[in-house]
Every structure is written in C-alpha cells, then in structure tokens.
Amino acid sequence: MVPLSWYMLLSLAVFTIGVFGFLTRRNIILMFMSIELMLNAVNINLIAISHYMQDLRGQILALFIIAVAAAEAAIGLAIVIALFRNKATAHVDEVQELKG
Amino acid sequence: MEQVIMNQLSYPILTTVIFLPVLGALLILISRRSWELWIKWVALITSISTLILALPLFTEFDKTTYKMQFVEKHSWIPEWNINYYLGVDGISILLVLLSALTAILCVMISWYSIKTKVKEFYISILLTTAAMIGVFCSLDFFLFYIFWEAMLIPMFLIIGVWGGPNRIYAAIKFFLYTLVGSVLMLVGIIVLYLYSGRTFDILELMTKSYPYSMQLWLFWAFFAAFAVKVPMWPVHTWLPDAHTEAPTAGSVILAAILIKMGAYGFLRFSLPLFPEASKAMTPVMLILSVIAIIYGAVICLGQTDLKRLIAYSSVSHMGFVTLGIFALNSQGVEGGILQMVNHGVVTGALFLSVGIVYDRTHSRQIADYGGLSTHMPIYAAFFMVFTLASVGFPGTNGFIGEFLVLLGGFTANKLIGVLAATGVILGAAYMLWLYQRVFFMAVNPKVVGLPDMDIRETLTLVPLIVLVFWIGVYPNSFLSFMHASVEHLLERVNMAGSLQEANIAKTIMEGVIR
Amino acid sequence: MKLYVLIPFLPLAAFIINILLGKEVLRNKAHWPSCLAIIGSFIISVITLFDVINGRVINEDLYTWIISGKFQVSIGFLVDQLTAVMLIVVTCVGSLIHIYSIGYMHGDKGYYRFFAYMSLFVFFMLMLVMANNFLLLYVGWEGVGLCSYFLIGFWYEKRAAADAGKKAFIVNRFGDFGFALGIFMIFLTFGTIHYAPVFSEVKNFVGHTVNFLGFEVDLITLIALLLFCGAVGKSAQIPLHVWLPDAMEGPTPVSALIHAATMVTAGVFMVARCNAIFSLSPDAMIVVAIVGAITSLLAATIACVQNDIKRIIAYSTLSHLGMMFIACGVGAYAAGVFHLYTHAFFKALLFLAAGSVIHAVVHNDIQRMGGLKKYMPITYAVMFIGALSAGGIPGLAGFFSKDEIIWSAFASHSEVGKFVWIMLTAVAFFTPFYSFRMIFLTFHGKFRGTHHEEHHLHESPNVMTIPLMILAAGAIAAGWAGIPSVLGGGAHFAHFLEPVVGHPEFHGTHAQEFGVMGLSTTIALIGLVIAFVFYIRKTDIPVMLARKFKFFYVVLFNKYFVDELYNLIIIKPTFWIARKFLVGFTDAKIIEGIVNGVPKAIGVFSNKLRRVHTGIVHHYGIFMAAGAFFIILYVLLWR
Numbered sequence A: 001m002v003p004l005s006w007y008m009l010l011s012l013a014v015f016t017i018g019v020f021g022f023l024t025r026r027n028i029i030l031m032f033m034s035i036e037l038m039l040n041a042v043n044i045n046l047i048a049i050s051h052y053m054q055d056l057r058g059q060i061l062a063l064f065i066i067a068v069a070a071a072e073a074a075i076g077l078a079i080v081i082a083l084f085r086n087k088a089t090a091h092v093d094e095v096q097e098l099k100g
Numbered sequence B: 001m002e003q004v005i006m007n008q009l010s011y012p013i014l015t016t017v018i019f020l021p022v023l024g025a026l027l028i029l030i031s032r033r034s035w036e037l038w039i040k041w042v043a044l045i046t047s048i049s050t051l052i053l054a055l056p057l058f059t060e061f062d063k064t065t066y067k068m069q070f071v072e073k074h075s076w077i078p079e080w081n082i083n084y085y086l087g088v089d090g091i092s093i094l095l096v097l098l099s100a101l102t103a104i105l106c107v108m109i110s111w112y113s114i115k116t117k118v119k120e121f122y123i124s125i126l127l128t129t130a131a132m133i134g135v136f137c138s139l140d141f142f143l144f145y146i147f148w149e150a151m152l153i154p155m156f157l158i159i160g161v162w163g164g165p166n167r168i169y170a171a172i173k174f175f176l177y178t179l180v181g182s183v184l185m186l187v188g189i190i191v192l193y194l195y196s197g198r199t200f201d202i203l204e205l206m207t208k209s210y211p212y213s214m215q216l217w218l219f220w221a222f223f224a225a226f227a228v229k230v231p232m233w234p235v236h237t238w239l240p241d242a243h244t245e246a247p248t249a250g251s252v253i254l255a256a257i258l259i260k261m262g263a264y265g266f267l268r269f270s271l272p273l274f275p276e277a278s279k280a281m282t283p284v285m286l287i288l289s290v291i292a293i294i295y296g297a298v299i300c301l302g303q304t305d306l307k308r309l310i311a312y313s314s315v316s317h318m319g320f321v322t323l324g325i326f327a328l329n330s331q332g333v334e335g336g337i338l339q340m341v342n343h344g345v346v347t348g349a350l351f352l353s354v355g356i357v358y359d360r361t362h363s364r365q366i367a368d369y370g371g372l373s374t375h376m377p378i379y380a381a382f383f384m385v386f387t388l389a390s391v392g393f394p395g396t397n398g399f400i401g402e403f404l405v406l407l408g409g410f411t412a413n414k415l416i417g418v419l420a421a422t423g424v425i426l427g428a429a430y431m432l433w434l435y436q437r438v439f440f441m442a443v444n445p446k447v448v449g450l451p452d453m454d455i456r457e458t459l460t461l462v463p464l465i466v467l468v469f470w471i472g473v474y475p476n477s478f479l480s481f482m483h484a485s486v487e488h489l490l491e492r493v494n495m496a497g498s499l500q501e502a503n504i505a506k507t508i509m510e511g512v513i514r
Numbered sequence C: 001m002k003l004y005v006l007i008p009f010l011p012l013a014a015f016i017i018n019i020l021l022g023k024e025v026l027r028n029k030a031h032w033p034s035c036l037a038i039i040g041s042f043i044i045s046v047i048t049l050f051d052v053i054n055g056r057v058i059n060e061d062l063y064t065w066i067i068s069g070k071f072q073v074s075i076g077f078l079v080d081q082l083t084a085v086m087l088i089v090v091t092c093v094g095s096l097i098h099i100y101s102i103g104y105m106h107g108d109k110g111y112y113r114f115f116a117y118m119s120l121f122v123f124f125m126l127m128l129v130m131a132n133n134f135l136l137l138y139v140g141w142e143g144v145g146l147c148s149y150f151l152i153g154f155w156y157e158k159r160a161a162a163d164a165g166k167k168a169f170i171v172n173r174f175g176d177f178g179f180a181l182g183i184f185m186i187f188l189t190f191g192t193i194h195y196a197p198v199f200s201e202v203k204n205f206v207g208h209t210v211n212f213l214g215f216e217v218d219l220i221t222l223i224a225l226l227l228f229c230g231a232v233g234k235s236a237q238i239p240l241h242v243w244l245p246d247a248m249e250g251p252t253p254v255s256a257l258i259h260a261a262t263m264v265t266a267g268v269f270m271v272a273r274c275n276a277i278f279s280l281s282p283d284a285m286i287v288v289a290i291v292g293a294i295t296s297l298l299a300a301t302i303a304c305v306q307n308d309i310k311r312i313i314a315y316s317t318l319s320h321l322g323m324m325f326i327a328c329g330v331g332a333y334a335a336g337v338f339h340l341y342t343h344a345f346f347k348a349l350l351f352l353a354a355g356s357v358i359h360a361v362v363h364n365d366i367q368r369m370g371g372l373k374k375y376m377p378i379t380y381a382v383m384f385i386g387a388l389s390a391g392g393i394p395g396l397a398g399f400f401s402k403d404e405i406i407w408s409a410f411a412s413h414s415e416v417g418k419f420v421w422i423m424l425t426a427v428a429f430f431t432p433f434y435s436f437r438m439i440f441l442t443f444h445g446k447f448r449g450t451h452h453e454e455h456h457l458h459e460s461p462n463v464m465t466i467p468l469m470i471l472a473a474g475a476i477a478a479g480w481a482g483i484p485s486v487l488g489g490g491a492h493f494a495h496f497l498e499p500v501v502g503h504p505e506f507h508g509t510h511a512q513e514f515g516v517m518g519l520s521t522t523i524a525l526i527g528l529v530i531a532f533v534f535y536i537r538k539t540d541i542p543v544m545l546a547r548k549f550k551f552f553y554v555v556l557f558n559k560y561f562v563d564e565l566y567n568l569i570i571i572k573p574t575f576w577i578a579r580k581f582l583v584g585f586t587d588a589k590i591i592e593g594i595v596n597g598v599p600k601a602i603g604v605f606s607n608k609l610r611r612v613h614t615g616i617v618h619h620y621g622i623f624m625a626a627g628a629f630f631i632i633l634y635v636l637l638w639r
Helices: A004-024 A028-053 A057-087 B013-029 B036-060 B093-109 B118-137 B141-150 B152-162 B167-195 B202-207 B212-229 B238-245 B248-258 B260-273 B275-300 B306-327 B330-361 B377-390 B397-412 B414-439 B455-473 B476-513 C003-029 C031-053 C081-104 C111-130 C134-152 C159-190 C195-205 C219-234 C243-249 C252-261 C263-273 C282-303 C309-329 C333-361 C377-390 C397-411 C415-443 C451-456 C462-482 C492-501 C510-537 C540-548 C550-557 C559-612 C617-638
Strands: B004-006 B068-077 B082-088 C058-068 C071-079 C209-212 C215-218
Touching: A004 A028, A004 C617, A028 A057, B013 B036, B013 B068, B013 B082, B013 B093, B013 B118, B036 B093, B036 B118, B068 B141, B082 B118, B082 B141, B093 B118, B093 B248, B093 B260, B093 B330, B093 B455, B093 B476, B118 B141, B118 B152, B118 B248, B118 B260, B141 B152, B141 B167, B141 B202, B152 B167, B152 B248, B167 B212, B167 B238, B167 C559, B202 B260, B212 B260, B212 B275, B238 B248, B238 B306, B248 B260, B248 B306, B248 B330, B260 B275, B260 B306, B260 B330, B260 B476, B275 B306, B275 B397, B275 B414, B275 B476, B275 C559, B306 B330, B306 B397, B306 B414, B330 B377, B330 B397, B330 B455, B330 B476, B330 C058, B377 B397, B377 B414, B377 B455, B397 B414, B397 B455, B397 C058, B397 C134, B397 C159, B414 C159, B476 C058, C003 C031, C003 C071, C003 C111, C031 C071, C031 C081, C031 C111, C058 C134, C071 C081, C071 C111, C071 C134, C081 C111, C081 C252, C081 C263, C081 C333, C081 C462, C081 C492, C111 C134, C111 C252, C111 C263, C134 C159, C134 C219, C134 C243, C134 C252, C134 C263, C159 C195, C159 C219, C159 C243, C195 C219, C209 C219, C215 C219, C219 C263, C219 C282, C243 C252, C243 C309, C252 C263, C252 C309, C252 C333, C263 C309, C263 C333, C263 C492, C282 C309, C282 C415, C282 C559, C309 C333, C309 C397, C309 C415, C333 C377, C333 C397, C333 C451, C333 C462, C333 C492, C377 C397, C377 C415, C377 C462, C397 C415, C397 C462, C397 C510, C415 C510, C462 C492, C510 C540, C540 C550, C550 C559
Parallel strands: B004 B068
Antiparallel strands: B068 B082, C058 C071, C209 C215
C-alpha cells in the first residue's frame, strides 16, 4: 500500500515542474505542455485523495478536468495556429497585444 | 389595506399608462426601417392614446384624501419582498399627466427634424416616457430605482445620437453626473431596506422613524441623486450642455419632466422619510435655492446661445421649486409643485419654440436673429406668451407658482424671500432682453423670408398655451389636487420637527443630569 | 344683473377679437371693436357712478382664484367712490384717445395691433382700479406695465423704442418687487389680502414692530413703504423715474393714455386706496410727501430745457404726479385724486395736441418748429388751454386741484408740510414757464424747419380735433366739480370721496387760504410772463443764460445724469458679473474645473496603473504564481 503522501509528493513534483516550465519557457507550445502538467498534477492529487477518503466525487472531478483540459487544449492550439499565421512566431515575448 | 385606495377603474390605469408606450416601442422595433411614416404615426397614436387613457386620473381622482390612489400591487420577487406596486397621490398625479402630454409634443415636434435613425429615435422617446411615468408612480423602491435608471439610457442615446456637434461630451457628462448621484441613492435605499426589516415598500418605510444621525446620512445620500437632477447649484453644469446639445425633443423631455424628478424626489422621499433631517437641513437648502435663483438668472444675462440661456433659466426656475418645497408651508410646497408643472409647460414650450426656429435657420446664436416679429408674427405672439409666463406675468401660470413660492419663502424666512424676489426682476431682464434681440429691432438678413409656423407646429404649442392661461386664470383646478397630500406631508414634517426639538431637549437634559 | 362686470371685460373681448381677427379680417377697421368696447365701458361707468352717488357701493367676489392653505384670494370687484372716479377718468379720457387714434394711427402697418394693445391696456387698468384685493390690484398693476411695454415698443424695429419698452418694464419690476413684498407682509400680518378686512384691522397693529432683515421696524411703516415702492415705480417717482421720459418713443396716443392720464397715476390711486394704512404711519407719509416734492421740483426744472416736445410734457407729468403724492403725503388724499382727475384731462389734451403737431411736422424737436399757429389754429387753441390749465391759471381745472394741494400742504402745519409747500410754490413758477416755453417755441415766431417740411404743414383731421376740443372743454370745466368753499364752491369732489379717504384735519383761516392761493397764482403768472419775454420778446436771453450758467444747463439737459449713474452702478456691473465672473470664472473654471477635474485625475491615475499590464505572458504568470504563493502563505500562517 503506497501511502497518500507519496502520491501527493508526486503531484507536487509534477506541479512544480509545470509551474517552472510555464515561467521559464518562451515557446507557446511548451508553455501549453506545462499547463497540462499542472492540470495532471491536480488530477493525481484528486484521485489519490478520492481513493484515500473512499469518495468517488474526486474521481468524477478528475474526469471533468480531463475533459475540460482536452477542450482547452483544442481551443488553445487553435489560437496558437491562428497566432502563428498572423505573426509567424510561437515565441510569446513577441506577442504583446494586451499591453495596457 | 386601508392605507391606500385600490384602482377602481375597469382597467389597471397606471400599468396601462406606463406600458402602452413600451408596447408602441416594441411595435416600432419590429417595423421595417424604411416605413418612416408608419413609425411616426405609431409613435404619435401611442402617445396620444397614453394621454387619453391617463385622463381618468384627472377626472376620477379623489381630492379629499392624501392616500395613494389607483393603486396596483402584485408580488414580484417574494424572496426579497419586492412588489410591483404603483399608485399616485396629489403630488405625483399632475406630473404623470404632464409626462404623457409631453410625449405627444415631442413626437410632433420631431416629425421632420429627425432625419436619421428615425426608428430608434421614436423607440427612445417612447421608452423614456414609460420610464418617467414609472418613476412618478412607483411605490416600491426597487421598482422606482429601475425606472429611475432606465430612463437614463434612452435619454443618453437621444442626446448622444441625435444631438448637436458636441453631443458626445454632453451625453457622457449628463450620464455620469446623474449616475454618481443615483448610486449614492441606491446605497441609501439598501440601508433603508436593511434597517427597516427588509422592505422596499415606500409607504411602509414612511411609517417608521429613523435615528437622527442615520437620517442625516440618508438625507445627503438622497440629496446627491435629487440635487443633480433638479439641478441645484452647484451641480447644475450638466444641464446647459445637455440642453444645448440635445435635439429639440430631448431638451423638452429634459426640461419638462426629467429635471422634475429631483424635486419630486425631495417631496416623495426626503421630506417624509427623513423629516427631522429635512427640517434641520432647511436653511442649507433654502440658501442653495436662493443661490440657484440669482446665479441662474444673472448668468442668463451673459449668454449668447438661445438654448443655453433657456437652460440656465431652468436653473433659476428650479431654484424657486426647491425654495418652495423647503419653505415647508402649504403655500411654498403647493407653489413648488405647481411651479414644477409650470416650468414643465413653459420651458418645454420655450424649447419647442426654439426648435421650431432652429429647424429653419440651424442656428442657436441669438446674434443670428433679430426682427423676427416682422416675418413670423404668429410665432412671435406664441413666444411672447411663453416669455411672459416665464417671467411670472399675472394671468399666466408662472405668476401663480412664483407668487405662492415667494409667499411661502417669505413666510419661512424674510431675507430668503426678499433675495428670491430679486430673481423675478432679473428674470424679466434676461427674458425681455432675449425677446428683444430675437424678435425686435432691425430685421436680420438671415431671417428674411422664413415661413411662419405651420399647422403641425401650431398644434404642438396650442395645448401649452391653453395650460398657461388655464393655470393662470383658474389655478384651483390644479391646486385642489394637492391640498390633502401637501397638508399630510407638512403635518408629518412639522410634527417630526417638534419631536426632534423634544429629543434634543431630552438629550441636553440627560447630559445635564449626568 | 351685474352690469358693472362688463366694464373691464368689454375691452378684453375687443382685445381678443382684434388679436385673432385684426390682421386678416378687420385690417383698417380694427378700431371698431376697441372703440365700441371702451365707449360701452364708459356708458356703464357713468351708470355705475350714479349708482355709487346713490349710495350703492359694490364689493363682491366673482370666484375664488387661489387657495393654498390659509391663503385665499378671489377675483372680485370693489366699486366705491374712489373707483367710480377712476372708472370715469379711464373710460372717458380713454374713449377720446381711442377715437383720436383712428386718425393718428391711420395707415400704420400695425393698426390692428395698436388697438388690440390699447384694449388690453384698458382691461388691465380697469382691473387695477376695480380690484377688491391686493393681488388682483397687482394683476392690473403688472398688466398695465406689460401693455405699456408693448406700446412703447410698438415700432419695435427701432432700437430706441425696443430699448425704452424693456427699460420701462424692468424699472417697473424694481418697484413691483417692493410692492410684492408689501403684499407678503400684509398676508403675514393680516392673514388675508382683501381690502376690507385689512383696512378695518390695520388700526389694531399700530405700534407693532417686526424684524425685517435684521432691523426692528414699525410694522405699518414697513408695509406702507413697501407698497409705496410699487407706486414709485409705476408713477415714475425719483429714483425710478428714468423710464417715463424714454417711454415717449411710443405713439403719442399711448403717451397720452398710459403715460399721462391713467397708468402712471395708478401709484397715486393705490396710495389713496391704502390711505387706511398710510395714514397710520407718519414716517411713511413723510417719505411719500418728500419723494413727491423732490420729483416734482426736479422734473419741473428738467422740463425747462428739453427740446423734445413729448419729453417736456413727460417731465411735466412727472412733476404733476409728484404733486399728487405730496397731497397724499400730507393726508389730503381727496386733493391728490382730484388733481389726478383734472390732470388726466389737461395732460391728455397736451399730449394729443402735441401728437397733432407731430403729425404735421413729423418730428419732435421744438427748436425746428415755430409759427404753427396759422397752420393749425385748433391745435394751437386747445394746446393753449391745456397749458393754461396745467400752469394753474385761475378758473381752469388745473388751478382748483393744484391750489387744493398747495393749500393742504400749507395747512397741514407740519415741518414737512412747510417744506413741501415751499417746493410746490417753486414748482408753481416752473410749470407755466415750461408749458408756455413749449407753446411759444412751437406755435409763435417763424417756422424754423426746412421748406419741404413747411409745405407739409396742415391741421389734423376732424377725428383728431374733435376729441381735442372735448378734452379742452374738460381741461376748463373738470375742476368745477371741486371748487373750494372759500371761492364759493361746494368742494363736492372731496365730499364725494370722503367715505373712502376720510377728511383731513386742516386748520387755516380763509384769509390764509386766499393768501396762499394769491401767492401761487402770482408766481404762476410771473412764470408765464417770463416765458413770454424769453421766447417771444427777447429770444436771445435764454441762449445767453444757457451760456452763462453752462454747468446748470448741462446738468439739467442731461436730466441730472441719473441714467448714466444707473448704467454705471447697476447695469454695467451686472453684465460684467454675468459675462466675466459667472460664465467665465465660477461656471467655467471652478464648477466645471471640479466636474472635469475628477475624471481627469482618475484618467491620470489609471494611465499610471495600466503600465502593470505589459502584455508579456510571463509577467502575468509570475504575478499569478506570486499571488498564489502569498495566499497559501496567508492560509498557512494566519489561519
């Protein structure tokens, strides 16, 4: 029986990698992948705690997140492609359309 | 329900009067943009039928009681204790009728002068009318606030879309000014709601009494909303811009109805809800009113723009209204209410008249006119009557209102009365000077050959002329509506005043004993 | 049958007919409704007068006009002796002037408008005299002012006419301001503004004081003086006299009717009507007498150097109005009203005769007239009679009324009485002097205008001369109704008015009365003779005097510079404040500064704040991470 804390440590590690990746990478695809990592870290956490607490709601929520993540990835990638068509770059520093 | 008199007529009169214009607006909404004539006729017929359906208010009104009449009450959002609650009394009834009348005149005067986005224009006019009537009829704060704000949007559009060259600035200024005040009132309403055990029912709120310090805060919160609308000095500067830039119909609605809401608010809410605070703040309000009267009148002497001059004269005239209201005696308050109606009739008529000549020359500059009497004698005669009513000439409505207000003001405080009476001298000076520059003296080449008023324009002004003389010669047919309500209101305020004195005395006594 | 109600409403009907139909239908027949209406009113007035003589005084309300709280006022009429006299004056002189106007205004493009306004004026004037309460009086008061505004500015395309009309209205508003305050005080004191209760209760308030604008003042004096403000404005007394001379821009019949016979005497009427109030306030009486005396003398001196024929008569009117106020001020209301009544005849006559002259020479400057006697004999004759009557030459109407006033002033045996008596005696010199200066310059000597003008000279048509002759008869005979007892008359006029205005307590022997009368008559004759010498025999004397006393001449010619003074201290500063201070400074800078400043400040602040949004995704990421970190920290450490 693997203790809960191990799962949580795993989740923490994956999440940290995700955050680190999101903050350091400039390529938009890589940043996307980092976001996916963070989401999955959350999923791990949810499922582990769900199992630990014998409550199915956590797993249902995880399934929701997977579905939302898929949708989000689809839209996100569509935006990336649109962006690439307009700017011919995947480098986020070159996109500052929201500058106030 | 013995506090109010339910609607006895065969149809829900207030609902009809409020929502008939909305129906008309919907009908126009689904019409084709190119059917301009159809749209105009729909607007005209809707507004005329609104007035006709509102007439039973005038004939069936029970003048012997202060109670709310023609009341309709339906539960709307029971969770928050919000009701659809309508009714009129002697204070609001004349304003409801005036609003209905004004709508017709606005539609008529815009017949040819509005050439772009005709459909949207008439929708805006009808919606504004509905909201304005709603404001005067609402007996539920929630409903009241909805109407109060709802009226801003079409009005904003009327100024901003169909206005003069500087319309965007004027429209935004108008909107922000009024919104800032209204938001403070909203806070006040919520405070009342929470304090009173969660009710928006205005009549119920009036039966409660509130601690003096709370009354003071609420008084100023409501003051912010009402003073801007009146407009009282020194928050009047939106008015000249809005009036000047608005199309004729917009100026008329602004002058005739919209700025009455402030004064109405003082009467309906500030005085009965916060009687002690109102009484304590009377000196401030009287002084502000006198400043408005004199300031507005003197500043008129420096104007070169027709509409701007009349706009500033509104500041002066509304000063009379607030003066009358806060004189807190029956002459003052009744004079104030009558002066609200008078100002609606007369200033509305003056703006209509300016619109008539503006349609011909497209100039608002006084210097572009002169000798107009020679070329437009009928128009000159009409304008003269309204000028006289505006300066309070006996036999016209302006005299009755101003006289009662001044009498009330003089009774309340002699100095205030004397100062306010100087406004009458100044009023004659600026109006006659305006009249002289526009209608007398050598004929300006720019006005040569202008056609006199046609049937449509004459018909627009005739109802107002009738009112000018009717109120002037037999004011009792209007004053009699107010007596019971005003007596009741003053009883409440003055009783509270003595209570407050008693309270202060008590507090002092307690302090001494300690 | 309330026949008397028709007296004011006939002219109102004529006004409505004329204003609706005059332009298109009646055109040059527009005089018919107006003339018929006023003649009708005159006939009913005569009937009413006999009713009153037989002791039937009417005081009844038609309907309640305004009710508000305790304040109640009716539309109602009071026809007593005083009103009956005024009715006769207004409708009789009014009828003659209406008929005269048919000729005078013939061919004017505003013919119907003229008669419409005249009828409206008569309506308001009749309302004024018939009112049974102060508010209705005020209605008539403002109404006649409005008609005066219309009629002065009748030729509105002329700037001077438009200006004069406006000036008259606004100056009158200053007076009305006080008058309105007086009405307010009456309401505060008595709780009603109807004459009967006010006049009967006023004696209960003797000695009461009231705090007015921080001063403790005697209540009745305050009310009287506030009311008198209105009279000062309407009757053009100093310091509000400036509008009347300018009002001569209007057509001459207007000057005759409004600015001589009726409207301007409304102030005197009002003071006489309120005698119950005035008599109880010695201070107010002194003010009335002194204002009247100063106006009377100053106006008489100004009249001596003016060259505009109508302005001379206008200043003469001011002077005579001053005398009427003197009479009221010394308590001889009957004498004041008597003078009002005779003055209406001879002054209307003078104006209409002057109008006849102007009709012929088409300008007003007496220096460019002369020798008109042979061209217009009737006008000359009637104007001569008018001037004799105005100058107080024995036997004519003006003599009896003027003498009554002078005697009252002398016999009142007060300091003020003596003072105004001296002033009056001086005026008695000037009145015939300027009247005959005008006559001599106009009708005697050689014509001083152009040849073209001389060619145009002619006597006026019958429709104008017949009213003149009737008025001339009035100017001779009107005074016989009030011949004093010392001259063997019955002083019927004063006895008739006694129920309204009471009887003043004067003490004087017949010898004194003869002395006073003789003195003023002698002085008047001296004035006449000097005028004769100056303007017929030795015409170089006036020129020499004017050169020698240049200072006085310039001051008099410019009417003591009162207009200029008002312009400097009232009109200019007001406009400066309006244009420069209020429009340019408080509204534009202060209020708009705040109104536009707040959004501007918010704009500046948000301009700084928007820098936070760099548009770089990583910055947002870092903010988010930092935010999450701090929230977690907060939860861990403080919760």
